[in-house]
Amino acid sequence: MLKKLALGTLVFASSLLASNEVNIYSHRHYDTDKQLFKMFEEKTGVKVNVVKAKASALIKRLESEGKNSPADVLITVDAGRLFQATQKDLLQSIDSDYLNKNIPAQFKDKDNKWFALTKRSRVAVYKIGSGVEKELSTYEGLADPKFKGKIMVRSSNNIYNQSLMAAMIAHHGEEKALEWAKGVVANMAKSPKGNDRYQVKAVANGIGEIAIANTYYIGKMVDNKEVAQAEAVKKVKIFFPKFENGGTHINVSGAGVTKYSPNKENAIKFVEFLASPEAQELFAKGNFEYPVLKGVQASKLVSSWGTFEDDNISISTLGENNAKAVKIFDQAGWR
């Protein structure tokens, strides 16, 4: 073990010295990412090193490592954490023609400190044949008493719910958002628990009629090896709600270059690669996400769910409103 320890230190030391590499702190943990990293290595000869953990923890690690941090790129699965990282001054502006040209303003930081890479939309899932879809329209409408006892949604500990609430605040202000949250709580079929897939499974089995879930989870349930999930998803369909004065709520997964990045050039190359058509295609196919790059199609399955219009709220606003969103959930008693 001592040998191993020495070896570990050695590997670590050499990783500090070697320059042809890029060090990633990532919240994403999908097989597609592994393939992407391999593609990047083969294409550029730059070695990709990864630490995967929750974004908030990685931000804390970046913060405490300070100038000594070996990290070059931070990848998160939501805009809120990227916003937090910029608030703490952990990311740097980068100047990339490719990214400037290809990532729409709504999907990046105003100072180019981070860029969105993929989109996920938060939708309503209903049981085929229940007829409830005729009554579905807006997110606001989910608080309507006509849905009493019909809504299945997970805990507000979850970032996707927090983002949805952040968007609600951006559209209507805190007071109305609180009212909305109270309305939804009153409509819940069960107190919030489980993950998005749990909600879908419940609705498929006749507990509640509307499940709130992220699109890519639905994709993952299709042909899942767990029979209960694969069976459940066959019984449901997706409805894309809209905001009264906007579109369908989306959140993003994105990346930024760290402030003290020791391999800045590689880091920029890496983020550009993730926004390249070939990488975007893999995101779309492998993980059922919506590509952020125009011209790249969503996967067949994802396209079959229909189209929707992105909400017009800037992604960074979601990050700004995140803390407020959590407080409103607390006040509304949305666990």
Added chain:
Amino acid sequence: MKYLNKLTISSVFFTLLISVPALILFTNIFIGGENWSHLVDTVLFEYIFNSLYIMFGVAILTAVLGFSTAYLTSLYTFTGSSFFHYALILPFAIPTYIVAYIYGGMFDITGSVTTFILNLLGKDLSEVYFLDIMSIEGAIIVMSLVLYPYVYLICKTYLRAESSSIIDASKTMGFSNFQILYKVVIPISRPAIVAGVILAVMEAVADFGVMDYYGVSTFVTGIFRTWFGMGSVEDASKLASMLMLFIFILIFCERYQRRNKRYKSSGKDFKPISKQKLTGFKSFLAFFACFIPFFFGFLLPFSQMSIWFYRSYEEVIDEDFLTVLYQTLSLGVFSAIFITVLAFVITYNVRLHKSKLADNLTQISKLGYSIPGAVVAVGILSFFSIIDRSFDILLSGTIVAVIFGYTVRFVAISINNFESGFSKIPQSYDDATKTMGIGTFQTFYKVMLPLIKNSALASFIVIFIEVIKELPLTMILRPFNYDTLAVLSHELVGQAQVIESSVPAMFIVLLGIVSVLILVKKMIKD
């Protein structure tokens, strides 16, 4: 004498070092962040109530399950008793989140078992009494099923070392088995029961995965909500420090009470208990009492895992997987040895020198166990950032950081094991060796080591299993490209590949089983 001082100094130094991350977090108790009044107004009291409820529930359930099974298998032989002797520790090897997920899939509102029974009855959920496993009570049950082996293991080592004379004496006095249990075994086992229960309770209260999935708001889900959702590390740390303070008070109350009631072993003979044979209905009852926790804590989830494993192992096991397996294994063995030795040095020093200061410090160093791994990691990162900046090095992201993290988090288990082990060794032994002029090292080697060996083995098993199961701390502090089985399993779950996640989880369980079997076998032989 010089040697003694070295021992004291180094043990106090290590104790302090282990306590630093917890102490850094603790300073936040005096600083309220901007969200504090919001928390007090809305959710804080729910966190407190739920956490207390869970602690209380888990304490009772683990005490009953752990002690009763340890008692039965230590004092009696019955159908399957030698099998249960090993088997009852096994639930401990299964990661809690796996059990929670499997139980959700079976017993929740749409669970396979629930639907099956409802179909059988031809009834609807609303027509029957139904306890949804995905609730606070369900969480208590699931946690207790996985955590009772703490109580079992500590009680077992304790009872084994217990002199049979006291039980023989009670028999001569004409006590019935029940009277012996009630008047003798339970009172003398109290320190062991409490030591085990405190560990179980600390672990349950520090859990995030199960509580979050089952929709229970506790201190710990609150800590993460405040940290991740509100972006407030300060308020999250303040919550964590309140939790620590509470656990600290608990540890001290328990010790204060125990001080007055300690059973003093005469230590004249260490003949192991001669087991009584149970027959007929009594044997069946004993079998049943042991089978229930074994079945629900291990057999049922393990069977489900095995089916999943069989369906997916070919896809998951590849060369990378073997590297991960090797890394996990070596990390587990090394950490377990390191922590066990360290805990021994610390507790032995307390015993040798009866130093109040060292004793109190030891109690502080236990705090890491009551706080979730991710929060321990925050304390460690803050600590390291001070060191890193002073010496211009980088400790985070090294194996050293990870092992230090495990030490902070798990040393309490090891210390509790040794404390309860040492409490069995009469002080007169120390005095005798002193009068005989035997040196400290020889006393240690010839007298203490043989007597404390079982506690050390128990500590090694438990730490090893804890380390290979550990997730959040490993994820946050680890070096680049360094995965463990638990991390791999977690990532597969995150990708909705629950079936596939059973493969790394199965290896965790198998490693756990193997280590339990090897070491328990050794314990019996001696």
